Amino acid sequence: MTAKSMVLTVAHRLAILAYIVFALFPLFWLLKVSLTPNDLLYSEGVRMWPSRVSFDHFRFVVAHSDFPIFFRNSLIVAGSTAIVVTILASLSGYALSRFAFRAKYWIVALMLLTQMFPLVMLVAPIFKMLSPLGLTNSLTGLVIVYSAFNVPFATFLMQSFFDGIPKDLEEAAKIDGATQFTAFRQIILPLTLPGIAATIGFVFTAAWSELLFALMLISGNDAATFPVGLLSFVSKFSVDFGQMMAAGVLALIPACVFFFLIQRYLVQGLTAGAVKG
Amino acid sequence: MASIDIQDIRKSYGAVQVLHGVDLNIRDGEFIVLVGPSGCGKSTLLRMIAGLEEVTGGDIAIAGKRVNDLAPKDRDIAMVFQSYALYPHMSVAENMSYSLRLRKTPRERIQSAVSAAASKLGLDPLLERRPKALSGGQRQRVAMGRAIVRQPKAFLFDEPLSNLDARLREQMRAEIKKLHGDLGATSIYVTHDQIEAMTLADRIVAMHGGVVQQVGSPLDLYDRPANLFVAGFIGSPGMNFLSAHYVPGENGASVRLGDGTLIALPQKYTLAADEPVTVGIRPEHVELSDADGTGVDAGVELIEPTGFGTILHLTHHGLPFKVFTVDRTHLNAGPAVKVSFPPGHLHLFDGEGDRVTS
Ligand SMILES: Nc1ncnc2c1ncn2[C@@H]1O[C@H](COP(=O)(O)OP(=O)(O)O)[C@@H](O)[C@H]1O
Ligand SMILES: [Mg+2]
Numbered sequence: 076m077t078a079k080s081m082v083l084t085v086a087h088r089l090a091i092l093a094y095i096v097f098a099l100f101p102l103f104w105l106l107k108v109s110l111t112p113n114d115l116l117y118s119e120g121v122r123m124w125p126s127r128v129s130f131d132h133f134r135f136v137v138a139h140s141d142f143p144i145f146f147r148n149s150l151i152v153a154g155s156t157a158i159v160v161t162i163l164a165s166l167s168g169y170a171l172s173r174f175a176f177r178a179k180y181w182i183v184a185l186m187l188l189t190q191m192f193p194l195v196m197l198v199a200p201i202f203k204m205l206s207p208l209g210l211t212n213s214l215t216g217l218v219i220v221y222s223a224f225n226v227p228f229a230t231f232l233m234q235s236f237f238d239g240i241p242k243d244l245e246e247a248a249k250i251d252g253a254t255q256f257t258a259f260r261q262i263i264l265p266l267t268l269p270g271i272a273a274t275i276g277f278v279f280t281a282a283w284s285e286l287l288f289a290l291m292l293i294s295g296n297d298a299a300t301f302p303v304g305l306l307s308f309v310s311k312f313s314v315d316f317g318q319m320m321a322a323g324v325l326a327l328i329p330a331c332v333f334f335f336l337i338q339r340y341l342v343q344g345l346t347a348g349a350v351k352g
Numbered sequence: 353m354a355s356i357d358i359q360d361i362r363k364s365y366g367a368v369q370v371l372h373g374v375d376l377n378i379r380d381g382e383f384i385v386l387v388g389p390s391g392c393g394k395s396t397l398l399r400m401i402a403g404l405e406e407v408t409g410g411d412i413a414i415a416g417k418r419v420n421d422l423a424p425k426d427r428d429i430a431m432v433f434q435s436y437a438l439y440p441h442m443s444v445a446e447n448m449s450y451s452l453r454l455r456k457t458p459r460e461r462i463q464s465a466v467s468a469a470a471s472k473l474g475l476d477p478l479l480e481r482r483p484k485a486l487s488g489g490q491r492q493r494v495a496m497g498r499a500i501v502r503q504p505k506a507f508l509f510d511e512p513l514s515n516l517d518a519r520l521r522e523q524m525r526a527e528i529k530k531l532h533g534d535l536g537a538t539s540i541y542v543t544h545d546q547i548e549a550m551t552l553a554d555r556i557v558a559m560h561g562g563v564v565q566q567v568g569s570p571l572d573l574y575d576r577p578a579n580l581f582v583a584g585f586i587g588s589p590g591m592n593f594l595s596a597h598y599v600p601g602e603n604g605a606s607v608r609l610g611d612g613t614l615i616a617l618p619q620k621y622t623l624a625a626d627e628p629v630t631v632g633i634r635p636e637h638v639e640l641s642d643a644d645g646t647g648v649d650a651g652v653e654l655i656e657p658t659g660f661g662t663i664l665h666l667t668h669h670g671l672p673f674k675v676f677t678v679d680r681t682h683l684n685a686g687p688a689v690k691v692s693f694p695p696g697h698l699h700l701f702d703g704e705g706d707r708v709t710s
Contacts, residue, residue, distance in 0.1 A: 243437035246404050249424040250431045251451035251498070265441045 102327070109133065109320035116317060132321035141296045142322050145304030150329065152214050152300055153282040156221040160229050160278045161271055163222070168233025169259060173242070186227035194224070198291050211292050217300070220292070221282045229274050236270025237263065272337035280330055301326050354415030354505035354538055355380045356401065362409035363396050363562075370396050371562045373410065378540065383532050385541045387549035388559035388585070394542040397559075398508050401540065403427050414505055425454075430499035431508040434515065436491045438483040438498075445470075445479040448497045455502070469497045472531070489520045500531070506538040513548065525551060546586050550574070558582045580705040583632050589663055591632045591699070592673035598623040607631050607700075611669040613648055618695040621708050629708070630701040635663065635676035637697035640689060647692035655681065666691065 108116070109132050111125040119125060136142045170176075171183065201220060202211060210216030240263055248258035264271075286302040293299050296307075301322075308319035356378040363371040370393045378384050386394040399405040401412055403424035412419050419427050430451075438447050445466055452462045470476050473493045483491055492512065499507055512528075513521045529552055532539055543549055549556050550570040558565045558573060558581070566578040577583035583591045596607035598621065605617045607629060615631065623629065641647060653672070654665035661678040666689070675691065700708040 241435060241437065243433050243435045244439060246402075246424075247431070247433060247437035247498075248439075248450070249404070250402060250429065252425040252454040254423070254425065257454070262439055 105320050105323050105327075108316055109324045111317060113317055132317040133325070136318050136321045136325065140318070140322075141299075141307070142301075142304060142325070144296060145299055145301040146325065148214060148298060149283055149301035149326075152217045152221065153279050153329075155214075155218045156225065156282040157275045157279040159218065159222045160225045161233075161275050163226050164229035164233045164274055165264070165267070165271065167226070167230045168235075169237050169263070171230065171234045172237035173245075186230065189224075189227050194287055198287065201288070202291060205292065212294055212298050214298055216292055217289060217298075220288050221278075221285060225278045225281060229278055232274050232277065233267070233270060236267050236273075239270075240266050276333060276337060279333060283326075283330065356506060356538060356540070357413040357416075358397075358401070358410070359413075360410040361397065361400060361407065361412065363393070363400060363405065364408045369408075369562065371400075371408075374559075374562075374564050376557060376564070376567065378538060381536045381538055383529075383539045383541065383552060383554045384557060385543060385549040385553035385555075386557045386559060387543055387546060388565075390544055392559045393562040394544075394559055395510055398431075398510055398540060398542050401506075402429055402431050402508055428505045429508055430502065430504040430506075431510070432495045432499050432512040434511040436483075436495040436515075438491055438494055440483055443480050443482060444475060444486070444494050444497075447483070447494055448475075448501050451498070451502050465501045466497075469501045472500070472534075473497050473527075488516055489524070492516060492520075492524060496528075496531070500535065503535075504537070506540065509539065509541040511543055512541075513543075514545070521548075528552065546588065550586070556586075558585060560585075576707070577632075577699065578707050580630060580632070580701050583699055583701070583707075587634055589635045589674050589676060591634050592638070593701075594631050594633075594671060594673065596629055596631050598625065598627045598629050600625050609668075609671065611671075613668070615648075615693050615698070616695050617698060617700065621700065622710055623702070623708065628703050630705070631693075632699035632701065633673075633693050633697055635674040637694060638673070638675040639692045639694060640664070640675055640677060640681075641692070643688045643690060645690040647690040649688050650691050651688055 107124060110128040110130070111119075112127060112129040112131060115125050115127060171179070205211050205216050205220075208216075210219065244262050244266070245253075245255075245258040248262045249255070253261065284302055285300075289300045289303045290306075293303060296304075299307075305319060305322055305326075308315045308322065356376075358374055358376040358378075361371055361374045362369065374397060376384075386397060388394055396405060400407055401414075403419065403422060403426075407420050414427060414429070439450065442450065448466050448469060449462045452465060457465075466479070467476070470479055473496055475490070475493055475497055478486065478490060478494075483494065486494065492515075495512065509528075513524050516524060525548055528541075532552075541548075541552060553570050555567060556570055556573050557567050560581045566573055566582045568576075573582055573586050577586060577591075580593065584593070594607075594609060594615075596609050596615070599606045599608050599614065600620065600623075605620045606614045607617060608614055639647070643649070648668055650666040650668040650673075652664060653667055656663040656665070657680070661676055662681045664675045664677070664681065666673055666675060668691075702708050
């Protein structure tokens, strides 16, 4: 290794390190505040770590707040949305990737169009539509709205994963005796698992952290999701930072668990060795 | 096993027509090679037989039954892809048994079919591996194995050897030929490599621009190419072509080259005097002698020893042509030599490029 390339490597690593620190610092701060006892929160000044940690905030949030309900609601909404969207997006993404059909161009254009509006514009009309159907103040209503918003992007995402799978594979399957659907289910789908995992992860996190519609369509604590619930730690006169941060840390758990489960698929290039190579 | 009959097959992609009416009758058990330059429509034709491309016009029949509108799975054919197209998430054994499993074949039958195919192809020790843990040659074998486990009506091959290195290609070529001898299955093999075509085929179908140029045994195409395209495509180094004019002559016909040199033809043809023609002669048929011998004089431009023989690049008054000789020549570039063109080995093509036979 020449001196120059050594310098470049070191600079490269340092840049990555700086980026990681920058990206993770807010999360660290979240954790730090959630572990700081109330009496030290304002008295110790700005410190990287409090002199004494306590789990009081967590205990309070879990035992004495509505947080478990918010958490459960969010889990239901985000989980259902992720499943519904991923199924729809797999099927439509496959169709866009593999079939030529009339109006394909217009369908793609329409789907892109839906991504161009600021969502705020849609709050009132959507409320007007859902209200007579009894879908306001309901988790089902949220799942429907989130699914509608996430399907287009997820479809394009899945399409790009399908595009990455050689057409030869399903042709070989068809010649081996499979129907189009069998080829899709037994050959293509297993190879798209990384893409499906990524799509589920993306949609889940989007639905998990959505605030605008959750706030507008839901009133009352029974159907409130977790981001709305976080706001309940803000009262007219004060903000209970410790409890809010503790709730925030707990809210990170599903995402962490989820990405831990799917990381195997995200890093694995399953299609290696399919063709040539 | 089955015959395949192709009648006036046409294929268009939008306004672009890529196959212009192909007729072909393939006998039961025959090994047919479709050969031609890249883009001439070989794969398209093969994929239409497989059912992977829609037929724009004409009919395809397998074992006497019209299959135009049958899905690939109902045609009972097997195909080996250039990319091998192995299922990456299945082991070698699962790859090979997939077609049988789809047909709900009993487990014992699947096992015996897979192990029979595996031992035929030397795949026994690899059965549990995934495709990505195999070398190119091994993947190629698995692709072959996947085709032979069930006894299909026909085998289709789309350039199955083009991703292998030269030595492996030669070896697999021989194995495919042996396999065909064993199984006797109707096979259609697509390649752009004329050596593969020559060595494998019972009959070669030479294609160019979506049109069949000639159908015949390898030696037919070699000895009696129907037109300039086939003459130039088959054989390596390729045939020499010299533009000339036909000279009926008193005592035997001949052709006159641009510089006035006369080359004798084996017979008289029904051509008008002075009609423009092209004479072809294969490099291995040109006879070479020292400068003080007889024949047409030529200069040596370049010498390519191949070990097996020597390819000489010569010019005659600016007209380039090649000579192949199995002798280790003592010549160097530069000096003049004499060449002669034995009349029996000359090919005559008319102004349209078609072979002149009478
Ligand atoms: N899906 C397609 N759409 C448009 N043109 C195509 C398509 N597939 C093949 N072609 C054209 O058809 C011609 C024949 O292609 P192909 O059969 O693959 O040639 P070969 O296998 O002889 O190299 C080529 O000119 C190619 O560009
Ligand atoms: Mg091809």
